[in-house]
Amino acid sequence: MAQTTTGPALEAGQLIKTYPGGRGKKPIRALDGLSFTAETGTVFGLLGPNGAGKSTTVKILATLARADSGSATVAGIDVARHPDRARRAIGFVAQKQVSDPMDTGRENLVLAGQLQGMRTGDAKIRAVELLERFSLTEAANRLVKTYSGGMARKLDVAIGLMHRPSVLFLDEPTTGLDPEARAEMWAEIERMARLEQMTVLLTTHYLDEADRLASSLAIVDHGRVVAHGTPEELKNQLRGDAVIIELSTETDVAAAQRAVSRVESLREIGMDGHTLRARADIATVALPLALAALEDASLRVLSATVARPSLDDVYLRHTGRTFARAQENTELQGSNR
Amino acid sequence: MTTFVTHTAILTARQLRAATRIPVFLVMNLIQPVIWLLLFGQLFKAVVEIPGFGAGGSYLEFLTPGIIMMMALFGSAWAGTVYIQDMDRGVMDRFLTSPTSRGALMVSTILYQGVLAVVQALVVLGIAWLSGARFHGGLTGILVLLLAVVLLTAVFSAFSNAIALLARQQTALIGISQLISFPLMFLSSAIMNTKLSPEWVRNVARFNPFEWAVVAGRQALSAVPDWAAIWANLGLLAALTVVMAWLATLAFRGYQRST
Ligand SMILES: Nc1ncnc2c1ncn2[C@@H]1O[C@H](COP(=O)(O)OP(=O)(O)OP(=O)(O)O)[C@@H](O)[C@H]1O
Numbered sequence: 400m401a402q403t404t405t406g407p408a409l410e411a412g413q414l415i416k417t418y419p420g421g422r423g424k425k426p427i428r429a430l431d432g433l434s435f436t437a438e439t440g441t442v443f444g445l446l447g448p449n450g451a452g453k454s455t456t457v458k459i460l461a462t463l464a465r466a467d468s469g470s471a472t473v474a475g476i477d478v479a480r481h482p483d484r485a486r487r488a489i490g491f492v493a494q495k496q497v498s499d500p501m502d503t504g505r506e507n508l509v510l511a512g513q514l515q516g517m518r519t520g521d522a523k524i525r526a527v528e529l530l531e532r533f534s535l536t537e538a539a540n541r542l543v544k545t546y547s548g549g550m551a552r553k554l555d556v557a558i559g560l561m562h563r564p565s566v567l568f569l570d571e572p573t574t575g576l577d578p579e580a581r582a583e584m585w586a587e588i589e590r591m592a593r594l595e596q597m598t599v600l601l602t603t604h605y606l607d608e609a610d611r612l613a614s615s616l617a618i619v620d621h622g623r624v625v626a627h628g629t630p631e632e633l634k635n636q637l638r639g640d641a642v643i644i645e646l647s648t649e650t651d652v653a654a655a656q657r658a659v660s661r662v663e664s665l666r667e668i669g670m671d672g673h674t675l676r677a678r679a680d681i682a683t684v685a686l687p688l689a690l691a692a693l694e695d696a697s698l699r700v701l702s703a704t705v706a707r708p709s710l711d712d713v714y715l716r717h718t719g720r721t722f723a724r725a726q727e728n729t730e731l732q733g734s735n736r
Numbered sequence: 737m738t739t740f741v742t743h744t745a746i747l748t749a750r751q752l753r754a755a756t757r758i759p760v761f762l763v764m765n766l767i768q769p770v771i772w773l774l775l776f777g778q779l780f781k782a783v784v785e786i787p788g789f790g791a792g793g794s795y796l797e798f799l800t801p802g803i804i805m806m807m808a809l810f811g812s813a814w815a816g817t818v819y820i821q822d823m824d825r826g827v828m829d830r831f832l833t834s835p836t837s838r839g840a841l842m843v844s845t846i847l848y849q850g851v852l853a854v855v856q857a858l859v860v861l862g863i864a865w866l867s868g869a870r871f872h873g874g875l876t877g878i879l880v881l882l883l884a885v886v887l888l889t890a891v892f893s894a895f896s897n898a899i900a901l902l903a904r905q906q907t908a909l910i911g912i913s914q915l916i917s918f919p920l921m922f923l924s925s926a927i928m929n930t931k932l933s934p935e936w937v938r939n940v941a942r943f944n945p946f947e948w949a950v951v952a953g954r955q956a957l958s959a960v961p962d963w964a965a966i967w968a969n970l971g972l973l974a975a976l977t978v979v980m981a982w983l984a985t986l987a988f989r990g991y992q993r994s995t
Contacts, residue, residue: 418994461833464995483835491833493826500825501754513746514836516739542757558830 407472408566408598409437409460414469416455416622429455430466431622437600437615439565442592444613445602446710452622453602454494457570460600461491474565474598487515490559494570497555500544504535504554507543508561515562522561529557533587549580556587560595567591569601573608581608588612606710618710618717625717634708637716639666640682641706644675644689647699658696662688743840744847751818751848765852769807769860776803776927777867797871800864801881801953802926807860808853808885808892809921809946813913815849815893816900823904823991832992842897842985849893850886857885872959880956880966887973888949891980892917898984901991920946925954948972 416430430452437443445453458464460471462482471478474488491497498507505526512522530536533553543551552572559567572588573581589612592599603609609616610630617627626633642665646655652670659668664685665677679685682705693700755761777796822828831841861871861878871877895916900909923940924930924947930938941947948969955961 458829458995463829463833463992465993486833486835489833491830493829495824495826495829497826497830499750499754499822499827501757502750506750506753510746510750511830511834514743514831514834516835555826 407436408439408441408474409435409443409600410470410472411435411456411460412470414456414459414466414471416452416459416464416466429622430459430469432469433619433623434469435617435624435627437598439598440592440596441614442588442599442601442612444609444616445600445619446604446606446609446613446616446714447602447619448604451619453604453619454570455622456619457491457568457600457602461489461568462486463491487562488565490562490564490567492555492559492567492569492572494574496551497558498543498551501542503540503542504530504546505539507554507558511558512561517562525561529560533557547580549576549583552576552580552584553587556584556591560591563595564597566598566600569599571602571604573603573605585611606714610710618714620718626713630710633710633713637678637708637712639678639680639708641708641712642677642679642682642686642689643704643706644677644693645701645703646673646675646693647701648673650698654696655693655698658692658698659689662692665689739835740837740840740843743837744843747836747840747844748847748851751844752851755848755852765811765856766859769803769856770863772806773799773803773860773863773867794869796864796867796869797957798929798954799927800860800869800871801957802924802950804857804860804881804885805888805946805949805953806921806926807856808889808949809917811853811856812849812889812892813896813910813917815845815889816896816898816909816913817906818845818848819897819900820904820906820909823900828991829995832988838985838988839981841988842894842981845897846890846893846981850889853885853889854882857882871957873957873961877956877958877961880961880970881953884949884952884956884970884973887970887977888946890977891945891973894977894980894984898980898987901984901987904991917946920944923947924950926950945973945976 412434414430414433415428418427418429420426433452433456435443435445445456447453455464459466460473460478462478462485465479473485476485476488478485498504502510508526508529509519509522512525513519517525530539533556535550535554535557538546538550543554546554556569556572559569569588573584576584585608588599588601591597601609601612613630615627615629616633617624618633619625626636628636646652650673652673655675656668656670659665659675659677662685664679664681666679668675668677670676677685677689686703686705690700690703776799819828822831865871873880896909896913899912903909903912923937923944925941926946930941952966952969952973955966
């Protein structure tokens with residue numbers, strides 16, 4: 400049952416976790432004083448590139464791993480002190496598949512319910528309900544090893560929901576799914592958050608996923624939270640929209656920059672090849688002025704766009720690198736993991 | 737306690753279900769004892785005639801309990817495989833983040849392995865009987881032998897599970913298990929009467945849990961069982977089972993610490 404608790408549904412305070420680095424290597428500090436709180440009944444997102452420490456955070460909150468220091472509470476329960484109580488309150492969907500491929504979908508669900516202390520009859524009824532909801536009824540009696548990636552992932556989430564937990568952990572629920580399965584999973588998570596009085600902790604390295612699903616999020620980098628708030632708040636902190644003007648390739652870049660710098664409402668003007676980027680409080684006012692200035696200098700414009708700030712901009716601002724770059728770097732390092 | 741019993745039952749059922757869904761696995765498990773029995777039976781047919789062997793009956797009768805225990809030992813060496821598979825996926829992590837009884841996780845794999853070992857033992861007994869071996873201990877003897885099989889399986893399955901939780905890799909698990917099971921097999925009377933071995937082998941064998949099971953099983957099948965020896969050996973095995981299962985359950989903490 401979704402229980403009403405006073406205070407936040409999830410709280411991580413100054414979590415520190417170090418993994419031994421293996422033979423001759425330095426220990427890895429996976430979490431370096433990570434803190435956040437998530438309110439009851441919301442979808443809270445942990446956004447960060449691979450290796451940022453998202454999974455480690457989830458594992459600690461879900462009683463799987465222990466932090467070296469710091470505090471972790473789930474539904475008001477201190478997970479280090481009362482792991483057994485915490486385990487009844489949570490559903491855990493790991494980054495890896497949590498269903499048994501040699502059991503059918505239905506068997507997986509019923510087993511999960513029984514292990515959570517549900518009576519077999521109740522577990523069977525609940526399994527039918529969840530299979531229906533995740534459109535898995537037809538596949539219910541098939542072995543999970545015959546499921547597609549998207550089906551298996553939906554079953555994983557259903558397994559986590561069997562005992563109606565008050566907090567559900569979803570560790571990268573859509574990684575490796577094709578766009579269609581991803582869209583379906585998103586819709587499901589949105590519905591879940593709306594219908595069940597449940598707090599969801601979602602980790603992701605997709606900016607669009609965090610933007611769409613999380614009502615509040617924390618950007619994690621190198622084991623710390625570097626920014627937090629609602630996606631809107633985070634974007635608004637950047638003060639203003641992006642103005643992007645693409646110039647023809649024969650344009651004199653310096654001349655263009657000079658011309659535009661006379662427009663007072665534009666800030667943070669920069670050139671990226673023949674693309675000019677700037678920021679403005681009200682882009683719809685600034686853009687015509689910029690175009691006029693370029694026109695006066697007889698410079699040819701190919702296209703002009705105005706964009707609301709994205710989480711990518713937020714990420715760049717707080718970590719000094721673009722998300723794509725951060726992801727590439729960790730993938731290079733990741734090969735020796 | 738009821739949680740422990742329920743969880744043990746449903747988790748054992750899960751593994752048995754999985755086994756029946758891989759027919760190749762079942763067939764392999766049944767063919768293996770046949771191969772061992774026939775191979776050793778032919779190879780060493782003449783050993784009973786060596787002076788001093790003194791087993792009374794045929795070598796096949798001497799060998800049968802030895803092969804049965806050997807199957808149980810080698811089978812349990814693989815027990816940790818179930819954990820490895822569960823760890824490679826997120827299944828183990830899901831169990832450990834739910835109120836699943838740790839004891840039940842341990843005991844269910846032991847029971848499952850025990851069921852496999854008992855079935856294999858019955859196959860070996862059947863084939864040996866068809867090949868002319870006679871077991872004078874009768875039904876009681878067979879039941880005591882099966883008890884020894886289950887206890888031996890429990891000791892080494894628990895050990896294998898602990899290795900699996902700490903090493904987390906199939907190759908490491910098999911390497912370590914074999915490193916231990918082969919010497920245990922040769923330092924026993926499973927296929928060769930230790931009366932013919934050097935004295936040190938006999939001395940070492942007395943501390944070998946595998947030998948305890950072999951002695952208990954062989955005595956139980958014999959015409960005039962030495963009941964004192966049987967109960968002493970079974971007692972030792974039972975005590976070791978409890979200790980090993982408890983230690984192996986502690987290994988869950990080791991797994992969680994490195995997670
Ligand atoms: N069991 C472990 N043993 C050793 N190091 C680990 C272990 N788990 C994680 N790490 C290391 O800790 C750091 C944080 O990893 P974590 O898995 O929490 O990151 P993440 O943000 O979840 O990334 P991913 O998207 O890859 O899961 C990484 O450098 C990783 O290599």
